[in-house]
Amino acid sequence: MHMPFESLGEYVDALERAGELKRVKAKVSADLEIAEVMRRLMYKGDQPAVLFENVEGSDMQVLGNAFGTMKRLQLALESEDFVDIGQRIVDLTRMKMPSGMLNKLKMLPKLSEIGEYGPKYEDKGPVTEVIEGDKASFNSLPVLKSFAGDAGRFITFGMTVTKHPETEIRNLGVYRVQIVDDKHAIMHWQTHKRGAQHYRMLKEQNKKIQAAIVIGADPATVFSAVAPVPEGMDKYLFSGITRKKGVKLVKCRTVDLEVPANAEIVLEGYVDPNDMRMEGPFGDHTGYYTPAEPFPTFTLTGIMRRRNPIYLTTVVGKPVLEDAYIGKVIERSFLPLIQMFHPEVVDFSMPGAGWFQGLAVISIKKTYPGQAKKVMMGLWGMGQLALTKMFVVVDSDVDVHDANDVIWAVTTRADAARDTVIISNTPTDTLDPASPLVNLGSKMGIDATQKTREEGYMREIQQLAVVDDETKALVDRRWHEYFGS
Template sequence: MPFESLGEYIEALEQAGQLKRVKAKVSPNLEIAEIMRRLMYSDGPAVLFENVEGSSMQVLGNAFGNMKRLEIALETQDFTEIGRRITELTKMKMPSGMLNKLKMLPKLSEISEYGPKYVDNGPVNEVVETDNKASLNSMPVLKSFAGDAGRFITFGLTVTKHPETEIRNFGVYRIQIIDDRHAIMHWQTHKRGAQHYKMMKEQGKKIEVAIVVGADPATVFSAVAPVPEGMDKYLFSGITRKKGVKLVKCRTVDLDVPANAEIVLEGYVDPNDIRMEGPFGDHTGYYTPAEPFPTFTLTGIMRRSRPIYLTTVVGKPILEDAFIGKVIERSFLPLIQMFHPEVVDFAMPAAGWFQGLAIMSIKKQYPGQAKKVMMGLWGMGQLALTKMFIVVDSDINVHDMNDVIWAVTTRADPARDTIIINNTPTDTLDPASPLVNLGSKLGIDATTKWKEEGYMREIQELAVVDEETKALVDRKWPEYFNGT
């Protein structure tokens, strides 16, 4: 059964030996962040801080900081299952004939389980605070680096809905605390929440927002995942966990939030209230400079009576976000293959902070196919922000950088096989782009070249050991080193 809450997940982590409790008093001002970074860099456990200075809330960190914990969180060891469930839904057709329709009933019943379920109340309604009683400073929000402009929420799931279709989205955006009732929403221009905001801004209206802090693991993962355009994120969460999420209505805004959440911050973002946000140390390993972003105004809080504040920290890779990114990479491979069936495998190395570099292997069938795949993937959602693509043949392991480097240096000629495209969208946080949100792309075709692609020499044969010699050495191996 999927986890219904963050608390259930904590219990599972503890039973698996993946959680440590810290009873010593710790400060949310720099100290907790440094402890968490050290744990993340050393493949340490999830950590529950039980005695946080200035707060009655416990703080959970590094909750998804290795693949074992994510296997527990999403109840699978094969994350491509998640993507396959989505592709199966897109391929479904209602069969003809009564018998075939009856055979489809179990599948349709399974799909109906994925949708969200609406309830009147849940644990998140145990405490409701509105007006002057609600305060952003009631939470132990961390300051991560000494040079940061202040404290910011790192793992809030920001819920909005499309102004026309009302399809719901939630994403993870940086939220800088200003005072009891105000924060700054770091909405990167390419993100779906920012698109909803811009649509409301064009109408001269504020946009209602709910920020969920602490939810079941599948819903937290869904916030980070780049789901296909037009898919409701709560449905994606249900597909991920194979069971619909229980939702309740907010009290001061017209939005739905998980009934089993720890904390929900309700409010609106005003396009007429723009403030300078940052600088902050970020996942590139650099401080991002201060920039103008709109202000979130708090109108109410719903929370459990004893909520747990879920948080993470960012910085130079490899930290917790690298493992979440690896799951996204694996779970979205089937979707990539649905649109580009020649793709065999796909990798986004963690050291490249996931938007920096992607490597894909293909089963090459015609000249120029590697460049076709690059162009196609640069046109797919958030992959539009990926700075560099490397395409290799299907005999190369995209997860082995030694194998990839060998392919690049033996199968790519810089003049012939490198493409650079200028003036393209880039990640807002990219420290190297000449302008914010605008830079260039690099593509390297490291596939074996054909004559049609300009390789006029005789194709060289790979030097591989013959099967007869391999079998001989396999058979005699025990004799070589046993002293006989």
């Protein structure tokens, strides 16, 4: 049994052994050039991760497209279908708590008592090899500018660590960070995200919030930062559950936060609610430039890093790019959690082309009238799914991952007037280019399940045209006679 990856470097070595890494020795610029190379590789499909070894003006290597195929993610997270990650959370939840969903939720924070998965604390680690205080500067990093219309250089794969001001439960979130000068950046945490929630709680007390931006860590911790884990669960615990082994942590030097001991780079500082700046535009994963909006300023107070760190980055733009593959893993790993709350759910898909907040398809085992709408309403009340714009609910005989099968179900089992639900004035993803207002728009649900008499369908249900077993068996038997082996 392979031990989980302890660092990004170990993962890079594994990529190389698997023929999944391309080293670029030619000198490249972090200003537009690297991003365009990464996008072209992703759009081409089934291309390796890329390590730029000679970046103009920097002695750091830049790693891109590290998680840009399902094969690489299977290697990174040591999982075939990723459902097992969510199943471990469900199993732990059921193991600790006897009955009642409310009690189960209340107990989630206490799961951190489970020793094997909980974080381990160290005095030092590879990330403490180089420590910079007053001299720390963003200019020491090969931060990319991705599109010509971007407002500047953006850290795109930084994991921002914050603590809940009351419970001290830690969160890691991936929020883009726009560099302003050598000490200041702008923290783009959208209003619905947990980091923004922590920030708001302290803003009410007119306090700055301490934050650390981690660049590059073991794959499970990187995945945990992106994953929308249940409220009240420490992200480092989730990382431990994902990798089946606790993550090693060290204390920051200038802020009271813990970060992965095996990280590549850690940027320490604070976010000041009284220092707002215009952030953006930025070419985002919708395929459009997100317009400039005011966001709070992050002030750098220190840097910890390895002696020879790898700068992990990602590029976004019109789908499908690297973030779509990471999103697919989130979709798979969170299916068991959705089923814990909604046992009738059979499968769930968020197509990459819909940038993950645009559209979700859910299949259910339908047993009573109106059940499809019940599932829609339940999922719109679940964490980040509250931002999903459109839900399509289908029967369990429809493959949610096959667009043709879904379109067939929508066009043969849904009536536009009867089966379309539209809800106005609901929270939307900040990046949604179509919503009438930023963060506020409408939802659409399509019930594409077979309707019953109780639901007002008074016609005879038409029988599916399927091949009979006898003919199927006959043609199976004779297939080689028609076409050879």
